[in-house]
Amino acid sequence: MANTPYPQSYYAASANPVPPRPALQEEVQTDVCVIGAGYTGLSSALFLLESGFKVTVLEAAKVGFGASGRNGGQIVNSYSRDIDVIERTVGPKQAQLLGHMAFEGGRIIRERVAKYNIQCDLKDGGVFAALTPKQMGHLESQKRLWERFGHTQLELMDQKRIREVVNCDQYIGGMLDMSGGHIHPLNLALGEAAAVESLGGKIYEQSPAIRIERGANPVVHTPQGKVRAKFIIVAGNAYLGGLVPELAAKSMPCGTQVITTEPLSDDLARSLLPQDYCVEDCNYLLDYYRLTGDKRLIFGGGVVYGARDPANIEAIIRPKMLKAFPQLKDVKIDYAWTGNFLLTLSRLPQVGRLGDNIYYSQGCSGHGVTYTHLAGKVLAEALRGQAERFDAFAELPHYPFPGGQMLRVPFSALGAWYYSLRDRLGF
Structure with missing residues (x-):
């Protein structure tokens, strides 16, 4: 077998x-x-x-x-579509139930780790990083939305504050969620x-x-x-x-790509992410990264619709990493892999x-x-x-992808291109 x-x-x-x-x-x-x-x-x-x-x-x-x-090993609250979208789709009563559940998964993980003594490098703190004023405005709305459902471990960060936790000059601000965090998945x-x-x-x-x-x-x-x-x-x-x-x-497998550096010196690792929080940006096709327990940088991003394995993962992701952290230009990549997640319309x-x-x-x-x-x-x-x-x-409610099985990949890729263009243009 x-x-x-x-x-x-x-x-x-x-x-x-x-x-x-x-x-x-x-x-x-x-x-x-x-x-x-x-x-x-x-x-x-x-x-x-x-x-x-x-x-x-x-x-x-x-x-x-x-x-x-x-996966990237990040504990991120809520769903891929947030509670306000659910509320507009199904109404306030159902949204209330789903909204109060949106922050339960992270608590379950921590309960499991404590109850069963699971060794998985659990660290607290996750950052949503904004690249544009529109994204910063979305984070301000998201904070108000999450607090409406009782989630209060949130801090909005201006440009000066986010530089204290992420040594990257791309971001104009962000939001810190101390109930977020990261693990060895x-x-x-x-x-x-x-x-x-x-x-x-x-x-x-x-x-x-x-x-x-x-x-x-x-x-x-x-x-x-x-x-x-x-x-x-x-x-x-x-x-x-x-x-x-x-x-x-009514679903489609999609691939995301991840690379991992060689172990970094303590000083270099601390200079990138001084508080050891995980980070994801606010783009539609987002980048995400964090430090491992042995001081490597894990960096992921990109989506391959239909879950094909790219020929050269490092060539796709390393430029994204260097855009965020050019100081890593001489650092070796030890691992590169892809994994599939399931997308719904x-x-x-x-x-x-x-x-x-x-x-x-x-x-x-x-x-x-x-x-x-x-x-x-x-x-x-x-x-x-x-x-x-x-x-x-x-x-x-769930719906089939436009074009059925044959056309769901090109249609989804076209939609992703459109939203990525909006991210780049700041719309």
């Missing part, structure tokens, strides 16, 4: 040691079968196990193989998987779900085994493939149920680290019969 290793990323090279996990080679019975051992699946499994369910997790490759183990996933197993959950790696036998007692088939369950949670996101055709029509997550017993959450649209942890809690609540928060997500 094929063995799928981690991609050659900094995260894989610096991952905490974990025991090998077997492939499923038998038939097992469980309460809940979770498909996918990324954050959505692991968070769901943990909340369910804590509620007394018997849980089996199937992973096609290794724990955290997909976006959960490849793969080590967070590995720690959550260990927590799942400590509560009696089973995780099978190299065990792709190849077919779901639907019905009153659904069965998930893998190449060498099967899982009989009362409920199924589909948590494959951009790596789900065609397993559930209904979930593919609305840029809001898709949550729902197929029949009576197959639940799903997908389509974080690049905003997944915090949302996926919330999603696990919401899915677990629904399986326990508490569906109010699940329904608030499930009732969000």
Whole structure:
């Protein structure tokens, strides 16, 4: 049977040691079968196990193989579309529920790290950096919006203040969110998987779900085994493939690229980000960066629609890094990789149920680290019969991409070009 290793990323090279996990080679019975051992699946499994369910997790490759183990490692609150957009779309009542949940994912991460002693280089503090007066105005509105929903750990920064936390002359100001922060994302996933197993959950790696036998007692088939369950949670996101055709029509895998420098001297690292906060700019196709626990700079950005792997990732991202930090021109890049996230047309997550017993959450649209942890809690609540928060997500409207499967990539790329042009021109 094929063995799928981690991609050659900094995260894989610096991952905490974990025991090998077997492939499923038998038939097992469980309460809940979770498909996918990324954050959505692991968070769901943990909340369910804590509620007394018997849980089996199937992973096609290794724990955290997909976006959960490849992302920028930033804890960013809210959703890819903010609460005001949701309010205009669905009205104040549903927006109230979703708004109060928008800051819960980061709290869940910190609770998990503390409760299960997960070693993942957790640091507090995230910066939204504005390049134009329009972006600064948006941050001022965002601060008022978030504070309306009880989120108060925010500080607006003028040009002088942001230079104290980001040594980059591109920014005219920004906003600091002290409930944001950053982590080693793969080590967070590995720690959550260990927590799942400590509560009696089973995780099978190299065990792709190849077919779901639907019905009153659904069965998930893998190449060498099967899982009989009362409920199924589909948590494959951009790596789900065609397993559930209904979930593919209104979403599109997209790739983002990341590079990691060689270790920097303490003085150089401190000169770039004196408070060790993570940073993302306010462009439509944004850049994001932070320091690792061993003083490397991780820098990411760009989107490849349709999730093709670029031939030369460093050639795409290094110029972005040097524009922000020209002092790194002689620094070596040790790692470069790409990872996929799942985009929806609305840029809001898709949550729902197929029949009576197959639940799903997908389509974080690049905003997944915090949302996926919330999603696990919401899915677990629904399986326990508490569906109010699940329904608030499930009732969000979603639409297929214009042009269908064939034209969704060029249409989306054209839209991204338009918004990137607006960013560059300051509109």
